[in-house]
Amino acid sequence: MTAASGNKAGGDKIDWRALWVNGDLARFCFISLGILLHATxxxxxxxxMPAMVGDxxxxxxxxxxxxxxxxxxxxxxxxxxxxxxxxALRTNMMAAALLYAAGxxxxxxxxxxxxxxxxRLVEGL
Structure with a gap:
């Protein structure tokens, strides 16, 4: 495995600064935020849900x-x-955020x- 795949064996280290410079760190954080939003x-x-069903x-x-x-x-x-x-991807992401907010x-x-x-269906979309 290489440093890019996350293995630190053999003294290999992940270069976070290089990820930031070429824009990959921002993309990684954005994708992680989407996963966090879905999970939360x-x-x-x-x-x-139990309290909501009561209402x-x-x-x-x-x-x-x-x-x-x-x-x-x-x-x-x-x-x-x-x-x-x-x-464009940016337009898709903005539309997705608006759809989620509407849902x-x-x-x-x-x-x-x-x-x-x-x-909930609109949120999922």
């Missing part, structure tokens, strides 16, 4: 709240590679479980 979203929803009912749809989000994320992930062929707003204001699930 799932954890947060699983934590607040808007729909206990039979609790499993769907995670499944619908994942479905949206899988569809968006599969489509992302093709979308960058037509639209979060729908979820936060949802008066019923079906509307909440629609918001």
């Amino acid at each position: 979203n799932e954890t947060m929803i699983a934590t607040v 808007i009912a729909g206990v039979q749809f609790v499993g769907w709240s995670l499944a619908v989000y994942e479905l949206g994320a899988i569809v968006a992930g599969a489509a992302a590679g093709r979308l960058v062929s037509f639209v 979060a707003l729908v979820c936060a204001t949802a008066p019923s479980m079906p509307i909440f699930l629609a918001g």
Whole structure:
């Protein structure tokens, strides 16, 4: 293994400064932030779901709240590679952030479980 793959055996060290200079460190941090957002979203929803079900009912749809989000994320992930062929990556990322924010707003204001699930689908996308 080489230093680029993360193995420090044999005195090899990762050159973080070189990663910063060529822009790869910023990309790495951006991708890591996306992974963190996805993971914390799932954890947060699983934590607040019992209290939320008490407010808007729909206990039979609790499993769907995670499944619908994942479905949206899988569809968006599969489509992302093709979308960058037509639209710039920056534009795609801005659209994704706006879609996520819109989905979060729908979820936060949802008066019923079906509307909440629609918001979760939009968040996943």
